[in-house]
Amino acid sequence: MTDLLWPGDDRAGDLFSDATFLAAMVAVEEAWLDALVGTGIAPAGAAKEDLLGLVWPSHHQWLANESELGGNPAMALVALLRDGLRERNPDAARWLHRGLTSQDVVDTALMVCAREAVDRTLAALREQVRRLAALVEEHRATPMVARTLTQHAVPTTFGLRAAQWLTGVLDAYDDVVGLVLPVQVGGAAGTMAATVELAGDLPDPVGAATGLALELATGLGLAPSTPWHTSRATVTRLGDAAVRCTDAWGRIANDVLTLSRPELGELSEVAGGGSSTMPHKANPVLATLVRRAALTAPQLAATLHLAAAESVDERSAGAWHAEWATLRTLLRRAVVAGEQASELLSGLRVHEDRMRATLEAARDDVRAEQRSMAELAGTAPREEYLGATAAFLEAPLARAAGVLAATPPREETR
Template sequence: MIARYSRPEMTAIWEEKTKLDHWLEIEVLAVEGMAKIGQIPAADAKTVRAKATYRAAQVHENEKRTNHDVLAFLEEVAHHVGPAGRWIHQGLTSSDLLDTTLALQLVAAADILLADLKSLRKTVAAKAKKYALVPMIGRSHGIHAEPLTYGLKLALMYDEFGRSITRLQEARAQIAVGKLSGAVGTHAHLDPRVETYVCKKLKLKAADLSTQTLQRDRHAHFMTTLALIASSVDRWATEFRHLQRTEVLEVEEYFAPGQKGSSAMPHKRNPITGEKLSGLSRLIRGHAVAALENVALWHERDISHSSVERIIFPDATIALDYMLVLLDKMIERQIVYPENMKRNMELTKGLYGSQSILLALTDKGAARRDAYEAVQSAAMDCWRTQEPFIGHVKKSATIAKYLSPKEIEIACSPAKHFRHVKSTFKKLGITK
């Protein structure tokens, strides 16, 4: 991922030094595991622990000759260890290092993303409480429907990202698996107890069964989880972008002093943060497709997944980390315009009360079809004349048979739409 969309903590997980350090620790732990079960001398294991190291530059030089990154690394480590180095990589295959290291990297990435999500939800909850009873119009198909509150809209966002946490925790559990089982996964040359020992030390679960690799359904699950979280980010970025449109302007991204919106039009205040979030989400969804393509490997392993994973996992985790932190900041600094919400709610002259009148009529005994047609007729007159809906309702002879003017006024009040806000917040765990 380019530096523009990267944060240092997540980027560090994917640096070469981190990878090679993991490789070294896995190899040393495997030697110690063999010593622990009496397979090799304990003194040799101590020597390996004391002397095992590498020079990244020499690893690169070795790889020019070997055209194999793991062998290049092993040659360099063995050079430093001496005779005891013969036990390094004993009974292992390259994927034992690669897949176990990838598991460690993805677990570390998941932990950062989980922290990001929890921080985001905390910010959203605070905003939801602040605007719990600020009314606005709800929209279906982009058209005014019935009132809700801005706090309820944000509570929905809070709930959605709660599911993101649940999914990512599950994906983390499925990916937190290592393997040291050899060339086709049979432990033919390395006791399974060594695998168990190494994985326990690394806080991973040893795979119950593997081939030369861990199966890629695990990795596809992880990546599709990231894509789903990114899609939730996109969903809310899109929501706020729509609410910032000039003719709506119910919320707005923070616009800093000195910030510019356009090279040509000095008046512009564009929702660039939301647009950036929507764009990056497309990248992550695309990477999810690549991860799904990696599931179908040949027999016990081919290498077709490797080049893909070197790109998609760093890119997706770094990008999503950036996105979640950016969305968190966007919500925290978001400007809300309650007066515009109220203005927009009244644009349709009270048409949001149509269902309330319909139900009031059926409660009084009117046939639903007759009631619907009477209310729709009043609504169409309101659309046509741009006069208040309640006036057309009161003029309807059909409606007047069932409802008094006072009952009509009560039915058209928006108050009923807000009566369950407190209990909804309580159900979601958003409390004062």
């Protein structure tokens, strides 16, 4: 999957590609069929079919075309699978998808695909935490001028600037690590009535039906859940977490873009991009592309929230459908931006001499506040004017140490 109009999109690979999403939907159908057999609802012969083997690359265009007729890709997929099973396993063909509805398949498949995006984003964030903590330690005392509203303000250190970057990344990590990816199983209208009916010969039909959601979750590596088909917080939280990440990365990118201007030269990318006509250029391409993601991600998340607010009845017309491609685009772009931000930080060059020179050149102006405070207090100005800068580094460094010492959460269950 590639996108020439989104340079770097290839970093996301097959994440949320058509083939990957089809495979996720097939995995949902297969796990559900196995669960039906496991609880005794469906006959034993219906289980353990290789459903993915029934979907060939040549089917992809047909599925895309047929999806328009039903408004979603699940209906066409079920028809294709049943047709492929009819001769070789009539029981599997008959019991496939029974008790599910198209929203169950699509929503759960979205969560299966989102898991890879979450895992990759967490890995990028952990790497950024490691690199930023090292930058804070290395530049605890590297002096530079602080800027407010684009103008020189007072002295600070690059260590404190990096600590602010680190805090943003840590906040994003907290959001992403707290995400829950649940299965969606509700049947036609969120009641599981069909599954309870199918389990009518069992001692506890309701218990058997609701237990299937747990079996499905276990089989797919997702969280069990009651139906959430009309409460879209699961989707909006994913979007919000992605935007929290791009916010944090955009803040870093903006500083790099500003401080790498030739007239400042306090930061630079290790290998800037060239120009098609100007051989002297070393453009901060990674920072530019990260900023691009930060500028476009909030609107995608806003679409998810608008769709959630428009949710109606037991399945929404249009609002639910608007989520799928939006979520795919947002999560792919977050994964790409995360890897670009990691690469940016790993090769970031800090030009301490330029930071010191700029601060020294502005010495009289940036000490103006200090002189007024000393005059008010009736004391001589201190040699430095860094306040509690050093102390403010400790909290983000402690948070970073905790993140890096912990086992990556999603690795615990693998």
